[in-house]
Amino acid sequence: MQPFTRLDAIAAPLPVANVDTDKILAGRFLKTTTREGLGDKLFWSLRRDPAFVLNRAPWNRATMLIARDNFGCGSSREHAPWALLDFGISCVVAPSFADIFYNNCFKNGLLPVVLPEADVERLLRLAADPATARMTVDLPVQTITAGDEAIRFDIDPRRKQDLIEGIDEIATTLGHGDAIARFETRYAAAMPWVADVTGEALTAG
Numbered sequence: 716m717q718p719f720t721r722l723d724a725i726a727a728p729l730p731v732a733n734v735d736t737d738k739i740l741a742g743r744f745l746k747t748t749t750r751e752g753l754g755d756k757l758f759w760s761l762r763r764d765p766a767f768v769l770n771r772a773p774w775n776r777a778t779m780l781i782a783r784d785n786f787g788c789g790s791s792r793e794h795a796p797w798a799l800l801d802f803g804i805s806c807v808v809a810p811s812f813a814d815i816f817y818n819n820c821f822k823n824g825l826l827p828v829v830l831p832e833a834d835v836e837r838l839l840r841l842a843a844d845p846a847t848a849r850m851t852v853d854l855p856v857q858t859i860t861a862g863d864e865a866i867r868f869d870i871d872p873r874r875k876q877d878l879i880e881g882i883d884e885i886a887t888t889l890g891h892g893d894a895i896a897r898f899e900t901r902y903a904a905a906m907p908w909v910a911d912v913t914g915e916a917l918t919a920g
Contacts, residue, residue, distance in 0.1 A: 716824040718881035722806055722852040726861075727768050727777035728842040734782055735789030736816060740798040742790075753794060754801030769802075773845050779806045779852065781838050786827075787816025796823045806852050808859065810835050821874050822883055826854065828868045838866075854879060 744756045761767045768774045780799070786809040787795060796819050799807065806826045820827040830838075841847040841861045851860040854875060858865045877883070 716881045716883045717805075719805065719824060719826055719878040720854055722778060722826075722854075724779035724806065724850055724852060725773050725777045725848050726779040726781055726808075726838065726842040726850045727774040727804075727848075728839045729768065729780055729782040730839050732783040733785045733788055736787055736792050736795040736813075737789055739787070739795040740792065742792075744798075745792060745794050747794075750797040750801050752801065753798040754803065757798040757802045773848060776803070778803050779808070779850060780804050781835060781842050782807065782809045783835065783839075784810045784832075786812050787820075788813040791815040791819075793819045793823070796820050796825045800825055808835060808838060821878065824878065824881065824883070826852065826870075826878060828852070828859065828870075830859075830866065830868055834866050837861075 738760070739758065740753060740756055741759050744753065744759070747753070758767070758769060762770055764770070769777065786807060795816060799805075800823060805824070806828060807820070808828045808830055810832045811829060812820075812827050817827050838850070838859070838861055841850070847862055852858075853860070854870075857870060857875075858867050860866075
């Protein structure tokens with residue numbers, strides 16, 4: 716997972732509420748187990764329209780997306796944040812997110828920022844103008860700077876640190892490898908009838 720510290724972004728406005736994961740990445744593209752190429756399928760139905768924001772400059776180079784309430788609702792497909800990241804978007808701002816999508820973002824290195832509706836509407840207006848669409852996300856200080864205004868956002872400290880370090884849940888677990896090995900050794904010694912010295916379960920009989 717790539718570390719996330721500071722993002723100098725072109726922000727694309729998507730002034731729509733309840734954008735579900737099927738809209739983000741249609742179900743027919745879920746057969747793959749790899750992330751590569753999913754960016755081409757992002758918002759597939761919407762991008763059939765040449766006027767859709769991500770088809771137009773400068774937003775076709777967007778690395779930040781601003782939307783309305785309940786972004787990422789619907790099914791729990793992890794492919795949705797995969798597609799956003801593969802397109803190049805590494806930060807999504809909205810007044811609220813669906814819980815599973817929100818959690819999947821952190822697992823994959825995508826920063827979801829929750830802001831009050833008034834702040835989101837202000838950012839949507841700025842993002843809609845190519846002259847003011849460039850914004851800066853500073854995760855260590857927890858601000859989004861648009862023009863001369865810096866908007867502060869909240870984030871769980873543990874998740875913030877994991878993003879800064881580029882550490883996902885698997886990497887966090889592997890970081891405790893020595894402690895896990897010590898536990899397995901003690902476990903095998905204390906209960907040899909459950910596990911042998913290699914930690915493999917014994918079969919009865």
